[in-house]
Amino acid sequence: xxxxxxxxxxxxxxxxxxxxxxxxxxxxxxxxxxxxxxxxxxxxxxxxxxxxxxxxxxxxxxxxxxxxxxxxxxxxxxxxxxxxxxxxxxxxxxxxxxxxxxxxxxxxxxxxxxxxxxxxxxxxxxxxxxxxxxxxxxxxxxxxxxxxxxxxxxxxxxxxxxxxxxxxxxxxxxxxxxxxxxxxxxxxxxxxxxxxxxxxxxxxxxxxxxxxxxxxxxxxxxxxxxxxxxxxxxxxxxxxxxxxxxxxxxxxxxxxxxxxxxxxxxxxxxxxxxxxxxxxxxxxxxxxxxxxxxxxxxxxxxxxxxxxxxxxxxxxxxxxxxxxxxxxxxxxxxxxxxxxxxxxxxxxxxxxxxxxxxxxxxxx
Numbered sequence: 001x002x003x004x005x006x007x008x009x010x011x012x013x014x015x016x017x018x019x020x021x022x023x024x025x026x027x028x029x030x031x032x033x034x035x036x037x038x039x040x041x042x043x044x045x046x047x048x049x050x051x052x053x054x055x056x057x058x059x060x061x062x063x064x065x066x067x068x069x070x071x072x073x074x075x076x077x078x079x080x081x082x083x084x085x086x087x088x089x090x091x092x093x094x095x096x097x098x099x100x101x102x103x104x105x106x107x108x109x110x111x112x113x114x115x116x117x118x119x120x121x122x123x124x125x126x127x128x129x130x131x132x133x134x135x136x137x138x139x140x141x142x143x144x145x146x147x148x149x150x151x152x153x154x155x156x157x158x159x160x161x162x163x164x165x166x167x168x169x170x171x172x173x174x175x176x177x178x179x180x181x182x183x184x185x186x187x188x189x190x191x192x193x194x195x196x197x198x199x200x201x202x203x204x205x206x207x208x209x210x211x212x213x214x215x216x217x218x219x220x221x222x223x224x225x226x227x228x229x230x231x232x233x234x235x236x237x238x239x240x241x242x243x244x245x246x247x248x249x250x251x252x253x254x255x256x257x258x259x260x261x262x263x264x265x266x267x268x269x270x271x272x273x274x275x276x277x278x279x280x281x282x283x284x285x286x287x288x289x290x291x292x293x294x295x296x297x298x299x300x301x302x303x304x305x306x307x308x309x310x311x312x313x314x315x316x317x318x319x320x321x322x323x324x325x326x327x328x329x330x331x332x333x334x335x336x337x338x339x340x341x342x343x344x345x346x347x348x349x350x351x352x353x354x355x356x357x358x359x360x361x362x363x364x
Contacts, residue, residue: 017319025348027318028326030156030299031220032190033344034272037265040219040258047254055253057245062252065259066228070200076230078239081247083186083214083227084108089239090210090229091116094180096147102133104331105152106184121146124333130293131158131301135166139173148180153197154187154297157328157340161191161296167199171206182210186227189218190298192274194266200230207232215255217298218269226252272345273298280343283353289360299342301328306360310336317359323352 014021059079067074080086091112098119101109113120123141125131133151142149149170154161167183174181188198203209214227226248229239277295284292289306304314311327318325328338341356343349358364 013319013324019322023322025323025344025351027341027344027352028324029222030187030190030217030297030340030342031222032218032269032298033342033348034220034265034268036220037258039261039265040221040255043254043257044251047257050254051250053250055246055248055250059248059253061256062228062248065256069259069262070195070198070230072200072203072230075233076203076236078229078231078236078243079248079252080227080229080243081249081252082216082225083184083212085243085247086212086227086229086239087112088115089243090182090212090231090235091118092242093235093238094148096180098146100141100146100149102138102149102151102155104131104155104157104328104334105150106156107331109150109152109184110332118147122332123149125155125158125160130160131155132160133162133166135162135170139170142173142177142179144177146177146179148182149174150182150184152184152186154191156187157299157301157326157331157334157338158293159295159297159299159301160293161197164197164199168202171199171202171209175206175208178208180208180210181206182212184212186212186214187217187297188213189266189269190273191296192270192277194270203230203232210235218266219255219258221255224251224255225249226255273343276346276349277343279346280349280353283349287353287357287360290356295343299340302339302341304337304360309360311339312336314339314356314359317364318355321355321359321364323355 013024062079063074063077066077095116096118099113100121100123102123102125110120123138171181183199185198191197200211210231212229216222281292281295289304291303293301311329315325315327326340328334328340329336
């Protein structure tokens with residue numbers, strides 16, 4: 001099977017391996033294993049007739065709900081068809097000439113930058129440092145001719161989390177050089193402590209901060225496509241000005257009705273994450289030929305040391321047993337020794353752990 005740019009393509013895997021999609025355990029997509037909240041499902045069903053009308057192009061109910069959720073003014077919020085549209089709008093509004101991207105990370109940052117003819121420089125996270133962000137070294141890498149620096153926090157695919165205090169030091173240094181700091185917090189609710197790790201409360205202090213967020217992962221609604229951005233009023237207004245009408249669909253808009261009830265679901269998410277993340281990591285440590293990087297969110301980066309094992313080979317072998325993992329070899333500068341796997345509920349995790357252990361030990 002050809003290497004995917006993203007995880008979660010169960011349709012292609014189903015056709016490739018001759019399995020019904022319902023038989024597949026998808027560990028290539030990093031979604032909350034609690035699934036879509038029951039109350040949100042009810043909201044979608046009860047309001048299905050709203051799909052007969054055009055959605056609100058201004059997304060007013062959503063902006064107000066997010067404003068209440070994060071205690072941020074509505075004029076600091078842009079809504080998009082997933083985080084990808086927010087990222088596209090951001091680059092087309094900023095039109096940067098040069099950006100610095102910490103890698104390995106989400107490949108669309110580079111793609112979006114190059115789509116507006118922006119020069120891309122890379123700040124390499126070092127494997128010998130467990131891919132943790134060296135903030136002092138990053139700040140030293142900033143030059144006055146840079147327009148923006150991009151970080152994913154927690155980072156995909158390394159599952160590392162930069163401390164809020166470190167990020168504020170980056171914001172201060174960048175502000176002095178008039179550099180925009182773009183922080184992708186798509187997985188922030190899926191970290192221990194959740195929103196307490198976010199820098200959203202720093203927006204009022206730093207005009208050079210832009211945050212990308214989404215409800216895709218934490219609410220397990222990738223098909224709904226709901227992302228949003230947080231930034232200064234001038235930039236947000238410019239982004240709304242170039243946004244196409246009705247890109248945010250009716251069901252995404254209906255999510256506004258659920259957000260006032262989100263806290264209970266987030267509490268359940270934290271209970272699952274805190275226990276299962278440590279269990280999954282601990283069990284992985286005992287598998288011969290596998291290096292496991294300690295996860296800070298709902299997925300883990302794995303590296304092979306077994307002779308002959310590659311990311312493509314493991315992906316294929318796991319898929320033949322009904323489990324998808326993400327081949328991470330196309331995350332610059334990773335190679336074919338890396339894969340990424342989601343962390344799910346205990347029952348599915350037991351199946352995953354048994355399967356990968358048997359493959360690595362040559363039993364299947």
